[in-house]
Amino acid sequence: MTLIKWSDEGGTVRLGLPSDLDLAMAQPLLDSLRAGFAASRTIIAEAAAVERVSTACVQALLVASRHAAEQNRTFAIAQPSEVLAEACEDLGLDGWLKQWSQA
């Protein structure tokens, strides 16, 4: 299992999303999200570096946000890059991104 870069600061897990969130990165992202929720109640996905994004990775983030809502956890997408914002707009998920990037 490959996990993307993450850190645990005072009970908050921070995932540093890589620049390339292509399809191949979906599984590591998903694994990282699962591991993050297993380790902490608060997960922050740092998205400032994202320069390329696939629908599969957006879907993984979407499922993570639902999981957080259902489990009463904290989840946020911090500083979404313009590329990620545009991708979410294309996918009709701009409202979702807005909601979860302000969490």
Added chain:
Amino acid sequence: MEDLSRFKQTYFDESAELLEVAESGLLRLTPGEVDSDEVNAIFRAVHSIKGGGGAFGFTDLVAFAHEFETVMDGVRNNTIPVTTELVDTLIRANDLLGQMLAYAREGDSAPAGTTDGTVAALRRHLSGGAQPAQAPAAAPAAPAPAPVPAAVYADDEDDEAGLFGDAMAAIAAARAEEDPVPPGKLRWTIVFRPRSDLLMSGNEPAFMLRALRRLGDATVECHTDALPTLQNLEAELLHLSWTVTLIADADVDLDKINDVFEFVADDCDIRITAEAPPPAAEAPPPVTDPVPVATAAPPAVVAATPEAPKAEPPKAEAARPRPNGGGAEHAGLTSHTIRVDLDKIDRLVNMVGEMVITQAMIAEHVRELPPGEFQELLEGLEQLAQHTRELRESVMSIRAQPVSSVFSRMPRLVRECAATTGKEVQLVTSGETTEVDKTVVENLVDPLTHMIRNSIDHGLEGPEERERVGKPRAGTVHLSAQHRSGRIVIEITDDGRGINRPKVLSKAIEKGLVPPGATLSDEDIDNLIFLPGFSTVDQVSNLSGRGVGMDVVRRNITSLGGRIGVYSTPGEGSRFVLSLPLTLAVLDGMVISVGEERFVLPLTNIVESLRPKAADLHGLVGKCDVMMARGEYVRLVYLHQLFGIPGAVADPTGALVVLVETEDGSRLGLVVDEVLGQQQVVIKSLEANFRRLDGVAAATILGDGRVALILDVAGLREMSRHMDSRAPRPPVAALPAPALEPV
């Protein structure tokens, strides 16, 4: 959205048809011989029912259909193996879906727990197989999916024949009222539902959606209701779908939208609708074809699909190749069919009937015109007659339906009967595409059901008995249909033991249906099974043995103007032959006269008419008269005797003999005064207006306004056979010691 209620009836009607499609497909689903087209058809049927149900907010139904559909998806992806147990479960699920539809139609909810058992069984198959392509829907106990726009599910490929195009249009129309399309623009609604493995083929939905956005002002709605949980998510499988509303200039046409999905056509379901602006003071600029959106009002709503729009079929076809090569004719815009209320067609049929009578009356009057005059009028009337005939045939063809709608019900019946009796039965059907009047088709279900049950219960032997006599363990029932002599002939043949004539006769004597000591021919004994109250089985079973069946069959067939015959060979099997008219409205007949009376003989029965010489006529002692015609003896039937008509020509040598043939090939010679001519006549039911008469199929009104009876040739044969006393006739030469079996 109140407008949707108008389309509920259509939804239920069409769902009933889809259930039949699914059922017939399920019955053909055989372990080890899975036909992917068949599986796809079943999946599409269930999916379409679910989609329409979602549009109308039938949440229980949608939740259950989703369970059913998920398993079917596993079958079509080869992740769930087809087993006999699976097929049984799916058939039960199909039945249950029918019940859910019935509840929804009544506006009721299914009682709690109705689907639990079947859902559990479906899920067992799901868990026993590989990972399904889509996440199962909420369990019945969990919140059911919220009502969704029809567009979410009613995609073109999965929507058999574009069935829910009307609902889509209604949704669009309701929205158009709230939010009209700006003048000069078109509003496209694109429902994009990718298959879950779309991403693995390197396709990226975001690119397609971005390409759509470039075509105009787009609003993208992402549907996330199929998302699994974090733990169950497979990273590379897609669980999202989208509805895009695109306000675009009129030069954005269907092809441009198709182009966006060109490379994913096989990996997703797409449905596209277009709305034009309502007609307003400010006229919109002309809209380029391929979608006829700008003409209908208000608001113009057209369901379109990416493939084969009628306006530009080749280009659009190329833009979206179809998997499995089917379905191109499906969906709203491309549909070549319309639904018409049956009453409207019946009114049309009646009007054509009246027109035929009027045309015949005019033709009657025209005969009285001086010869050589009014040539143009005569030519015009000749043309009118021709057109009337064509119109009649066209109208009749509207009512024609293939018998497949009846035949498709029989595999299930056979399956159930086989299970009940413990026999192994193979059903073979042929001629399913044979068409016949809708009324006839509808009334065939009960008779065929009875006869097939009888064939299995009485005719076929058990597997062990069959092996003992050197037959294959599985018996075969063959159901066939074909057109013959202007009628439809349906045969049910089995390779069983045949009719046990001694047993039939003794039972008939025991029940007092036949006097003791009576001598009956094999054919007569076989026909005893059609007598009311007749049954040879000692034990009444669920299938048969109550003695109500074959008599009802015969009565039903007779009431349709048909006949039924049985032919049996001991040890080899039995054959039931049903002969029915193709239409119950109009027929081509020959008008004949007997005394002062006029009769109509169906043209399809007539072989020839001739005036016999005295030498051709012979009398069978104590029986009937026969005539030598074309090397064979033919029974003569004196119509004036059968119907008690005075003043008719009694001597065949001074009258005419019309040779007629029945469906089984036997011939009769009808003695008539005169043949008046051929005429198209409108059939008026005697049973509906008066009562049934032997030897008479129906009545009609002739051109001169007189009522004439339409003769039933086989009925006449029976009548003449049973005439005990014969009226005096001119003596004809008696045949010595005849060993002749008259027809």
